[in-house]
Amino acid sequence: MERKVGTVSRGIRCPIIREGDNLADIIVTSVLEAAESEGFSLHDRDVIAATESIVARAQGNYASIDAIAEDVREKLGGETIGVIFPILSRNRFAVCLKGIARGAKKIVLMLSYPSDEVGNELVSLDQVDEAGINPYSDVLDVARYRELFGENKHRFTGVDYVSYYSELIREQGAEAEVIFANNPREILNYTKHVLACDIHTRARTKRILKNAGAEVVLGLDDILTSPVDGSGCNERFGLLGSNKSTEESVKLFPRECTGLVEDVQKQILEKTGKHVEVMVYGDGAFKDPVGKIWELADPCVSVANTKGLEGTPNELKLKYLADNDFKDLSGKELKDAISRRIQEKKENLVGDMVSQGTTPRRITDLIGSLCDLTSGSGDKGTPVILVQGYFDNYTQG
Numbered sequence: 001m002e003r004k005v006g007t008v009s010r011g012i013r014c015p016i017i018r019e020g021d022n023l024a025d026i027i028v029t030s031v032l033e034a035a036e037s038e039g040f041s042l043h044d045r046d047v048i049a050a051t052e053s054i055v056a057r058a059q060g061n062y063a064s065i066d067a068i069a070e071d072v073r074e075k076l077g078g079e080t081i082g083v084i085f086p087i088l089s090r091n092r093f094a095v096c097l098k099g100i101a102r103g104a105k106k107i108v109l110m111l112s113y114p115s116d117e118v119g120n121e122l123v124s125l126d127q128v129d130e131a132g133i134n135p136y137s138d139v140l141d142v143a144r145y146r147e148l149f150g151e152n153k154h155r156f157t158g159v160d161y162v163s164y165y166s167e168l169i170r171e172q173g174a175e176a177e178v179i180f181a182n183n184p185r186e187i188l189n190y191t192k193h194v195l196a197c198d199i200h201t202r203a204r205t206k207r208i209l210k211n212a213g214a215e216v217v218l219g220l221d222d223i224l225t226s227p228v229d230g231s232g233c234n235e236r237f238g239l240l241g242s243n244k245s246t247e248e249s250v251k252l253f254p255r256e257c258t259g260l261v262e263d264v265q266k267q268i269l270e271k272t273g274k275h276v277e278v279m280v281y282g283d284g285a286f287k288d289p290v291g292k293i294w295e296l297a298d299p300c301v302s303v304a305n306t307k308g309l310e311g312t313p314n315e316l317k318l319k320y321l322a323d324n325d326f327k328d329l330s331g332k333e334l335k336d337a338i339s340r341r342i343q344e345k346k347e348n349l350v351g352d353m354v355s356q357g358t359t360p361r362r363i364t365d366l367i368g369s370l371c372d373l374t375s376g377s378g379d380k381g382t383p384v385i386l387v388q389g390y391f392d393n394y395t396q397g
Helices: 023-038 052-059 065-076 090-102 125-131 142-149 161-171 184-189 202-211 258-272 318-323 331-343 363-375
Strands: 008-012 047-051 062-064 080-084 106-111 175-180 193-196 216-219 243-246 249-251 277-281 302-305 384-388
Touching (some): 008 023, 023 384, 047 052, 047 258, 065 193, 065 216, 080 090, 090 161, 090 243, 125 142, 142 161, 142 175, 184 193, 184 202, 277 363, 363 384
Antiparallel strands (some): 277 302
16 A cells, blocks of 8 residues: 655653663663554654753753853953843843853843844834834934833743843842844943853854954853863853753753764664664754744754764755646656656755755754654653654655
C-alpha cells in the first residue's frame, strides 16, 4: 500500500530532569518507551531533539545575581554603565538586569524603539508616525517619551517595561536613567563603559561603539564566560540565552554538548540498529503574525547536532513543476513525471528555477523551529521531540 504520511513530529514525555542526571540515557529510554507504547518504529535518519533547557539543567548550569554583579563590576568598572538594546522580557532579561545593576552605581538604560530586537513593542509604529518622530535619529528622555506616548503596557504581559526596568535598577541600589534611541553611539554621551545587550546584532553594535571611542565595550556574551565563585558559565555565549530560574538566579545556555548528541546517536544505533540524527535546540526562528514578536531570543537554534544535520535543503518546488514543466499532464502520468524529476535532480539546486520558493535556511534551523513549536514552553512535558520522515520526498513509499 502506498504511504500516505510524510513528516511526523512527536513530543516525547520525559521525567523531570535534575542536575547530574544521565541525560543521554533518559532521552534514549524515553524515546524507546514511547515507540513501544504508541506502536511506532524508529528509522534511519529520524531526528531526536532535546530542548536546551533540560541540557542546561542536567549540567547544573546556573548562576546567581551576585555572580553576574561581580563579573559586571570587574569587567565594566562598577561606576556608570550604559546598558543598551535589551529585549523586553521578564523571563529573559529582568533577572540579568538585576545583576547588572547590582554591579554598578548608575545604569543608563538605552531602549530601542518602537520595539526591541525581537519585536516587543514599547510603542506602535502608528504612534511613532502620529507623533512625528524619526526613530532613526530622534533621541528621547523619559519625560519626552511620556509626553508623546504616555504609559504603554505590553499587549501580552501587561507590563510597562520602562517603569519595570527602572524600578528593578533602583531596587539594586543603582541610579537609573532611561533614554530611547536606535543609534548605539548615543550612549557615549552618557558613559564610555557600555554593555551591549542585543542578541543577533551584537557584533555590529560593539564594532560601532569601539570605533566611536568607547573605552570598554562588552556584550551579554562576555559576561559569565567563566565561573564566578563556583557559578555556572557559558564560554561561548555568556549570559545570552539565559532564562530566569528564581528571583535571584538564572539558568544559563548549555555548555558544550556535542558529546551528548553523539552519545544518544550511538546508543540508538546499538539498541535498534538505526542511524538517527540528534540535536539540542533552542528557540525556533519564527515570528508571531499578530504580536509581531520573533521567538528567536536564544543566540542560535541548534546548540549542538550530529553531522547529518548540517547543510540546507535541496528540494524541488512541486507546484512549479506542476504549473510549468508538466502543465499538460495529470493523474498517474503527472505523478510519474514529477517522481522521475525528483529522482534525477541535481545535488545542488541553488539558482535553479525549479527550487524557487523553497526555504533557503539551514536544516538545523528548520528542524529546530519545528521542534520548538511541537514542545512548546509550558506544561506539555515533552522536552524531547522525535521527527520522522523529514528527509523523505514524494517518491519514497
